[in-house]
Amino acid sequence: MRVLEEFQLVDTETRRLAPKADVLLGQLEGESFAPSIQNSMLRVESGSHADVTALRDELLHLRATVGAAAEPLGLAIAAAGTMPLAHRGSLGITPRSRYMEMSADYALLAREQLICSAEIHAEVRDRDQAVAVSPGISRHLPLLLALSASSPFSVEGSDTGYASSRDLTGQRWPTSGPFAPVRDAAEYDALVDTLVTAGVIADAGMMYFSLGPSISDGSLELRVCDSCPSVDAISTIAALFRAMVAREASLVDACTPTPPHNPAVHRAMMWRASRSGLEGDLICPDSLAPRPAAEVLHSVVDELADELAASGDLEMVRRFVEGIIRTGTSAYRQRRAYRSRGRLDDVVDQLLSETVGWLTEYEGTEGSLFGAYRPNAWAHGDYVDEAVDKGGTARPAYAGVLGAAGELGPVELRNLQTAADRDLSAAGVTFRATGMDTQQAFPLDMVPRIITPDQWAHLTAGVEQRAKALNSFLGDIYGDQDIVRDGIVGLDLLEKSPGYRSTGRAAWRGTVRNHVSGSDLIFSETGWQILEDNVRQPSGIAFAVEAREMMRRNYPALFAAAPQPLNDPAEGYAMMGQTLAAALPPHPQDDPRIVVVTRGKEDGSYFEQVKIAEAAGIDLVLPQNLLVEGNVLWEVTPGTRHRIDVVYLRMDEDMFLSSRGADGSELRYEILRAITAGNVAIANALGNGVGDDKAVYAYVPQMIEYYLGEKPLLDSVPTYLCAIREQRDEVLKRLDQLVVKPIDGYGGSGITIGPEASDEELEERRRELMVKPEQFVAQEVVSLSTLPTFDGAAMQPRHVDLRVFTHLRGNGDGLSVATAPAGLTRVAPAGSLVVNSSRGGGGKDTWIVTGGRQ
Structure with a gap:
């Protein structure tokens, strides 16, 4: 089992996509690193592993390696289906003949291919088996997409309304869909030849079906996932995919393969997954009725328990699944980061941190809704929490509503919150x-x-x-x-x-x-x-x-x-x-x-x-x-x-x-x-x-x-008037302890909170107070x-x-x-x-x- 991840390349100063993959690749050695169609993206491929834990460790190592090479260049990498800050005009196709030809042939599709995916390869007996198991596995593609969803924003920075807009963009290619409609490897190869001869694709590498035989080895390739900042999420998907392959292979060998869904139903299931990720309902692959995504995920894990146990992955998958359900998809976390301060820079910073391993283990997520609540832990001194006392007990007026929230739990609250945001x-x-x-x-x-x-x-x-x-x-x-x-x-x-x-x-x-x-x-x-x-x-x-x-x-x-x-x-x-x-x-x-x-x-x-x-x-x-x-x-x-x-x-x-x-x-x-x-x-x-x-x-x-x-x-x-010399001098002495405000500031603009401010911010405010003190007041924190x-x-x-x-x-x-x-x-x-x-x-x-x- 191996994983090929695509990464977005980001300028650490501007937080925007940087078309410098060719420069970065010049600093990386080995066959693991390769260019992608856009010069602001690169591809990183792991080795083959029988153990998912070893695979996870290598993914972290490869990310660290690329990150270390990128840092001196003022660059960083982000594993995400899309990035919210980019100037299309400043980006470009990677200057290699294959990609330049694709740009000429596919025009808009190639120019707008600012999307990154994660590809997972699972071993099969032969290419015929890869084709044979694809229809049955396709039933679970919506769930695997939902797990990886990380592309809620367009490159212009607008919220698309989808957890995975990358999947919608990818469906525009002529060779997309769940799997190729063929019966064996020979028919698959014949289809490739037909499409190449027709001038629709250049080679087998442009078969962009979600499932299909790998062109580099005898594995089955999963191409449905967004590139995902959480290594644990990718590792979980890899373990589930391998178990799905093992289970469906045994059914095919027993001549009882799982039938695929009607194409229209499959398309609807994929749309639902793209729309909501794990923060809402998925269409159940068995009943075709809407079910909470967490229930669908738990059901699939239970269904694959024997295969996961046989590969030694069951305990890890159950632990990671609980963490993923509790923490939510990357798409959800990106939206929360954006809404916190209304800054897309915060979204980019979060993706950069998670990509290099900040969100790897879901420590502390197994506790209650208030398990990590600290009602008296502000860095600048004690404060009053109106709902919870210092011992962590709900105050009487809040006992009812906080108790009701605890009964719902974080997953249900997140789903309700997502629905509320839509409303x-x-x-x-x-x-x-x-x-x-x-x-x-x-x-x-x-x-x-x-x-x-x-x-x-x-x-x-x-x-x-x-x-x-x-x-x-x-x-x-x-x-x-x-x-x-x-x-x-x-x-x-x-x-x-x-x-x-x-x-x-x-x-x-x-x-x-x-x-x-x-x-x-x-x-x-x-x-x-x-x-x-x-x-x-x-x-x-x-x-x-x-x-x-x-x-x-x-x-x-x-x-x-x-x-x-x-x-x-x-x-x-x-x-x-x-x-x-x-x-x-x-x-x-x-x-x-x-x-x-x-x-x-x-x-x-x-x-x-x-x-x-x-x-x-x-x-x-x-x-x-x-x-x-x-x-x-x-x-x-x-x-x-x-x-x-x-x-x-x-x-x-x-x-x-x-x-x-x-x-x-x-x-x-x-x-x-x-x-x-x-x-x-x-x-x-x-x-x-x-x-x-x-x-x-x-x-x-x-x-x-x-x-x-x-x-x-x-x-x-109590307020200091900086227009008064003595009061201004006192403010200058205690600048790192006070809040300084413009006298005509709207909406909190221009405020400096001394204990939170950097040395540079304090020095800039000090200069302003020396030149135009009458424009400011100061207050105690x-x-x-x-x-x-x-x-x-x-x-x-x-x-x-x-x-x-x-x-x-x-x-x-x-x-x-x-x-x-x-x-x-x-x-x-x-x-x-x-x-x-x-x-x-x-x-x-x-x-x-x-x-x-x-």
């Missing part, structure tokens, strides 16, 4: 993290956060107090500036704030400015604190609603454990409509019209904008459909013209004002005149960015006392609480925060304030304290218990 994508619940080129399904975890009635009462009182104080502040600084005159806030603080704009003076005095506030809260050893204020365009309500729908639909067993009575986050939509309806300008029309102004589908939160518009019964409008005439704002479309009273602005203020309207003119001055005339209101108001300023954040406690005459109900995180989050194999603690949404409405008596019964719990990527959707991570459903106070 979220189908429903358009997407988000684009910073640096991502495409939208992706918003990652939602199945373990909820639980907020007790007492906690919720405390939080809502605190955020409502804060929203009112910020509203007063915004009205004041764009009016009489009493807070500046009284020495509470310095004028220099405002003037240095990028969010302090002259546009803020356009709104009428006394009107609400922060109609909807998003407050980011954290929980730590010291209790609840406000981390950030968001009074520009706070997003997240739609994702809070979808998180609840996901729990109901995809995790009914977990949702059944929810305490009662429970909040309904969808009420947040109704509140949004009511708040916008109350945001009328001084001179509205009799039948006011409200719209959501968006920059369109390219916006990272476009899904949410659509949902709010649908729920509130209002229209989405692009800036190019707006027109101002006579200080009145109109929506203009072909054949229609409607006056607008309220604009719910969901795009950057500068982008909106600099956009060209329906008449081709810049909107800025006409819009400002319409606002000043009292004919249109903007929610949230222009100029509100100063309220999001991280330096202004430090003064909110004083604002609460100044405007409301109250003590703050929620603490802020807060040990954000954690919650269990499923990583595909087990629960792991991940840091979380909580965004809640407070609404302000003007009425005859002043202001009314209310907080939506919805919270978006956001989850940080693994190993990070930065909790923000635009930086990756994800979210959780937030269960707010609405019963009596406890």
